[in-house]
Amino acid sequence: MAGNVPDAGNPGRRNFLAEVLAIACGGLATIAPIGAGVWAFLDPLRRKGGAASFLPVTELSAVPDDGVPRQFAVIAERADAWTGFAAEPIGAVYLRRAKGSDAVEALSATCPHAGCFVEIETAGKCFRCPCHNSEFTLDGGIVNPSPSPRPMDALECRVAKNGSVEVKWEKFRAGVAQKVVQ
């Protein structure tokens, strides 16, 4: 049998074809599992965040007209892959109202720097993120110097005829200067 093996220094045409075929067959056979895996793995890229909608957060009377923001939970139904949740807290917003005004301003409680939960300082004078110390004024503006690239994210907010305060619940990309919907 050994005599049939072509000289290693002079590979024949048939040998070249065998090499190509070997690589092609082996490659094709391996592509199937890898391809199927990668295909499924990339599935999350198809998923977009649900279209933003206005969610009732509270009543106008619950937002004191003293200019100091108050934290409110955002409650909504949500789905997590295969699990559907009945209405439950999914995040938080800060609402505030100027003296005598019926207009409510809403700020997302998510820090635009790296996504931590911004808190209001105990004295109620400013917002502060407990992770990297980004500070914001009560209207969400940056207090410099700050690690945060942009002010707190204002959310669209409207007061319905029945006094319900509704906030357009959106998430934005963290760590960039522009406010880009996630």
Add this chain to the structure above:
Amino acid sequence: MKPSSSSNAGSRKGLVGRLADFFDDRTGYRAVMHEALYERVPGGARWRYVWGSTLVFAFMTQVITGLFLWASYSASAQTAWESVYYIQHEMAGGWLLRGIHHFMAQAMVVLLALHLLQVVIDGAYKAPREVNFWLGLILMMLVLGMALTGYLLPWDQKGYWATIVATNLAGIVPVVGPSLQQLVIGGTEYGHHTLTRFFALHAGFLPGALILMLVVHLALFRKHGLHAKQPITKPDAMFWPDQVLKDAVAMLAVMAVVLGVILVPALRAMLAGEPVHTGHLGAELGAPADPSLPYAAARPEWYFLFLFQFLKVFEGWGATGEFLGAIVVPGLIMGVMFLMPILGNWKLGHRFNVAFTLGIIAGAGLLTALALNEDYYALWVDKASLADAQKLYDETGGDAAKLAAALGGDHAKIAAMEKQWEKLEKIRHSQAFLDASKQAKLDAARAIELAGRPEKIPPAGMLELVRADAKSQGPRLFAQHCASCHAHVDPQAPDAAAILAKSSAANLFEFGRASWMRGLLDPAQVAGPAYFGNTAHTDGDMVSFVQGDLADPDQWKKDDIEAVIVAMAAEAGLADPGVKPAVLERGRDLVTDGERCGGCHKLGDNGTDLGSAPDLTGWGSREWLVGIITDPTHARFYGDSNDRMPSFGKAAEGAAPMLTPQQIGLLADWLREDWYRP
């Protein structure tokens, strides 16, 4: 020694020897073992060569403990925390298994740093070992990747919020960032697929890649031989057993340290004669992840703290700063490290490499120290020396102009005071972190207590149970919705007077109990800040009744008042179980009596109409409290004379009430201290 030659002597060997020969003939394992063990170590075995072996040992420990953990772990948002709780607190030996995995991961990071340092200082990265050095760097990143992904797997608050930061940082990588982030977290929201993906990375992709790289790393190490530290003064030795002995001693030492960290608290407790709770040994488990609950104690594991602190260096740089801090600088550092073998060809280059590595380690150490100092500053700063500064701060409200006026425009004094104020601010920030850490510990302990109920965890998961727990949710709801008017403070507490002075409605501490009612019916207290003092009812009928009729011993005997108190606590279902039925009955008669309380208050069907004063039927019971919180303007409660209290559960059609029925129930349960007790 040729392996096959031994078979000739087989007839004179025992059974074991012959069996060994049988396998050697068919596998040649003796040659392989010989190859593996009889490596020449130039200059003999040395302690400085043990780091690589301890790393392999640490990794093997992680594989072994990891596989056993895997056998009990369940990666989903409703089962991850729950299964880790079960491992840690219910399974025999689970705490030890998890403790070893947790602390060996930390030991591995330390060993990595030492191994890298030793390789760089000894110049072991130079030709022909460049490729092996690069492999080592890749191995290092794989290990750090496993540490990062492992942190999330218990799905507790700590891991959850740290992962949000880490994945958001991945999102700022140019072009591919957002897609990368979405792939890693398995969608746009954190949930089941974040866990399944992190788990697949942690236990599959990363260790798989690591094993592949490690095999090549070790093969190349053998190919080039051990890089001996010059000068060689001792004769060469064999890897087995000289170096293996040193390696094994080092491995044992590493394991001893890891076990020590886990077991020392148990030893301490035993010496102090306290009971040892094995569930509290080893790795911590925080409260279950809750996206709607702030977690101000969010910090990465200590070995990533320098990266965390590094982001603060770029304060005021905006998005560029974050890009620099999280991507560019770490990328450049890794880039330089990859170039080290090439730079090392020059004598100066080697010195640069050593200085660079030491510099990076020193820098990381410094940043870690800064991060720790920021967080724990309030623990070691001398607060007494800042008392004056604090006073001035409180007086001026931190206003610069007022400060200048207070100090008469003296610039030196102002500058000195501003420095002290900066310290005060650092204390405030640190204190906020310390408070949050304390709260996190309380929340974790409560979650673990709840998970241990005989009813176990509901199918919807631990978060549902935590959110329905009055003990932990009550204080939060009260602080957010009630505390702007009501106090909730033990009147005996040292700071009670100050808290009560600031409140503008009744103190609800022990509401529904005899102690609360006793204060209300005390002429000296009823118009005080703990009851009606700071409300519109301070000049009302109840105050004049308590200060008039009740204060008159001819109209109200002391025993009768006490009977009323007991009867009211019984309405709430919170009466002392030892109360005599006769006293109860007497009290109830007095309250019902149209000439006494019943003149204004309804109780049962005593004939008094609603509207004049709150209905006392079931006063202080859960149902009564839910009713008054939902709508105090209802005729059953204060009706038109309601003083400022919002109707928390009432909302116009289609609008969301301020509090959901569940939240109101939690407040009622918390006020009544009606919660699960083990």
